[in-house]
Structures are given as structure tokens and as C-alpha cells.
Amino acid sequence: MKVAIAGASAGVGRCIAESILARGSHTLIVLSRSKIPALAERGAVVTPVSYDSPESLVAALAGVHTVISAIGDHSRSASAQVALVHAAVSANVTRFIPSGWSGTEGGKDxxxxxxxYKQPVLDALRQSGLKWSHPENGIFMNYLASPTKGVATLKPLKFWIDVENCKATIPGDGNIKLAYTAAEDVGAFVAKALDVPGEWPESLRIVGATVTHNELVKIAEKVRGRPFEVVYKTANEYTKDLVPNPPSIYVNMATQLSLALLDGRFSFDPNFEGVEHQFVQPADFVQKWWGSESGNV
Known part of the structure; x- marks a missing residue:
């Protein structure tokens, strides 16, 4: 079948695109505002589109069964993804995977x-008649490798555990079980899921491992060979850290994510059967990128 992906130039979208191409089961259409030679050379049909042109989107989706979005559209209207949903309806697409790739969907507030900014997209999907699944993979394990090459196609960010500097700032008591998944595993899982017949759950939960931050710190301490400097923070402390009327949504992002973590938003189990995949585990991942043989220490 034909599968179209938007947002494949980097991030988890790139991992998904590469996995679909490696598997070779489906024709991959890459919707892009620019050329992506690395994907075109591997057999992807890179199709230039304008999200301001419904006609170009509908034409690009001709014959497509599943649209996967990994668009980083952070405008309040989520205009690019909403336009893609409407085009999918006009092109008679069957299934749409919106850009989620994080914790659970929490609503307009x-x-x-x-x-x-997910909400306009989800609202459009609920009214579209399309089959759809909101992808949820918890926290990308790759961030534990920042700033090494282990971060893969993601941006090198550090949230709660800084393995490089042997430090951690942990929400709560550190005993909350959290979903951690490598971006490469997300890509491989989605590529395999495309071969599974039947319906996908409305919340598509892909989980590489469930692990606490205390457990991750112990893993990292063992690999680095020294104790970490660990600070625990309460929800009240994080709330006090919020900057009122920030100039950018990114100013409070780490603090807001910490509050969401404490609210259980990254604590869930997988819910999709029919895919066999061996996920990388935290101990192996940290060892690979921070062990003495890695060249990063």
C-alpha cells in the first residue's frame, strides 16, 4: 500500500521513514517543503507540497492508504496538520496518524x-470520518545520550537526567514508572504495525521500557563509575518555577513536562498487539553511549 509521511526531514519522522524504507513492504511518499536526497536515494517518492495549497496536498495523497504526521507545527492553529487532515479526507485516505509522539493527549487546557496545539488536529480528525490513532511513546530514550550521536535524528536535549555531567533533577520521589522508548524503535514499530491488519487503537501506545528515574540514575551511575548529584523537586516547586507570560512556549516547557510527569502523563503500558519487536533497554542504551568503550567518557 501507499504510505505518506510528513515531517520526515528529522526527528522521529525521519526514523519512521527510514524504517519503512528498510522494511520495503510499502511505497513511501514523503511530503516535504524541500528535497531530502537521503530518502529519495533509498526509494522514497519525495513530493514537494505547500500546506497553503489544498490542491497540491490532495494530489500528493492520491492512492495513499495511511498518512503519518511528524510535523512540528507549534502554531496555535496547527494549520499545517489541519490542512493535511482535510486533504486526506478529499483524497479518500483511510487512516491518519497525527503528530503526537510523546505523552498522553491532555486536552485544550x-x-x-x-x-x-494538538487539539485542533484531533478535533479535525474526530469530525473527519477517517480512522486515526494518536501515537504515544512516552519519553525518548535518546535524550539520555545528549549530546552524543546517540541522540540520533532528535535535537540534543536534556530533561531530568544529565548523564554527561552526572547530574539529575527528578520530579517527585523518583519512583514513578515512566515509558521510555528509543526513537529508532518507534520507527521500527510503526513500520511493522503497517503490516498488521485490523483497527489501531485511538491511543497508540508504543513502550520500549517502563522505568523509574531512580532506576535510571543507578544505571547511569554504574556506567559512569561515580555517584550522581541528584535533586528531587515537588510539584509546588515546579509550579513556582513557571515564568508568567513567557516570550516563547519553550521557556516553561521543561517545567511543564515535569508537572505532566508527576500527573502520570508518561506512565502507561503498550496496547498494540501483533507486532514483534525487540526494544532497546535503558541499561544497554546508556552503556552503548556512555560506557568506556563509547569514546564519550
Missing amino acids: DIVELYR
């Missing part, structure tokens, strides 16, 4: 401001 989501504590994480960045996640509020």
Missing part, C-alpha cells in the same frame, strides 16, 4: 502548552 493541557499543562504542557506545546501539547495544546
Whole structure:
């Protein structure tokens, strides 16, 4: 079948695109505002589109069964993704995977401001008649490798555990079980899921491992060979850290994510059967990128 992906130039979208191409089961259409030679050389049909041109989107989706979005559209209207949903309806697409790739969907008043911009897309999908699934993979394990090459196609960010500097700032008591998944595993899982017949759940939960931050610190301490400097923070402390009327949604993002974590938003189990995949585990991942043989220490 034909699968179209938007937002494949980097991030988890790139991992998904590369996995679909490696698997070779489906024709991959890459919707892009620019050329992506690395994907075109591997067999992807890179199709230039304008999200301001419904006609170009509908034409690009001709014959497509599934649209996967990894667009980082952080405008309040989520205009690019909404336009893609409408085009999918006009092109008679069957299934749409919106850009989620994080914690659970929290609604228009989501504590994480960045996640509020999912809502126009989800509202459009609920009214579209399309089959759709909101992808949720918890926290990208790759961030534990920042700033090494282990961050893969993601931006090198550090949230709660800084393995490089042997430090951690942990929400709560550190005993909350959290979903951690490598971006490469997300890509491989989605590529395999495309071969599974039947319906996908409305919340598509892909989980590499469930692990606490205390457990991750112990893993990292063992690999680095020294104790970490660890600070624990309460929800009240994080709330006090919020900057009122920030100039950018990113100013409060780490603090908001910490509050969402404390609210259980990254604590869930997988819910999609029929895909066999061996996920990388935190101990192996940290060892690979921070062990003495890695060249990073």
C-alpha cells in the first residue's frame, strides 16, 4: 500500500521513514517543503507540497492508504496538520496518524502548552470520518545520550537526567514508572504495525521500557563509575518555577513536562498487539553511549 509521511526531514519522522524504507513492504511518499536526497536515494517518492495549497496536498495523497504526521507545527492553529487532515479526507485516505509522539493527549487546557496545539488536529480528525490513532511513546530514550550521536535524528536535549555531567533533577520521589522508548524503535514499530491488519487503537501506545528515574540514575551511575548529584523537586516547586507570560512556549516547557510527569502523563503500558519487536533497554542504551568503550567518557 501507499504510505505518506510528513515531517520526515528529522526527528522521529525521519526514523519512521527510514524504517519503512528498510522494511520495503510499502511505497513511501514523503511530503516535504524541500528535497531530502537521503530518502529519495533509498526509494522514497519525495513530493514537494505547500500546506497553503489544498490542491497540491490532495494530489500528493492520491492512492495513499495511511498518512503519518511528524510535523512540528507549534502554531496555535496547527494549520499545517489541519490542512493535511482535510486533504486526506478529499483524497479518500483511510487512516491518519497525527503528530503526537510523546505523552498522553491532555486536552485544550493541557499543562504542557506545546501539547495544546494538538487539539485542533484531533478535533479535525474526530469530525473527519477517517480512522486515526494518536501515537504515544512516552519519553525518548535518546535524550539520555545528549549530546552524543546517540541522540540520533532528535535535537540534543536534556530533561531530568544529565548523564554527561552526572547530574539529575527528578520530579517527585523518583519512583514513578515512566515509558521510555528509543526513537529508532518507534520507527521500527510503526513500520511493522503497517503490516498488521485490523483497527489501531485511538491511543497508540508504543513502550520500549517502563522505568523509574531512580532506576535510571543507578544505571547511569554504574556506567559512569561515580555517584550522581541528584535533586528531587515537588510539584509546588515546579509550579513556582513557571515564568508568567513567557516570550516563547519553550521557556516553561521543561517545567511543564515535569508537572505532566508527576500527573502520570508518561506512565502507561503498550496496547498494540501483533507486532514483534525487540526494544532497546535503558541499561544497554546508556552503556552503548556512555560506557568506556563509547569514546564519550
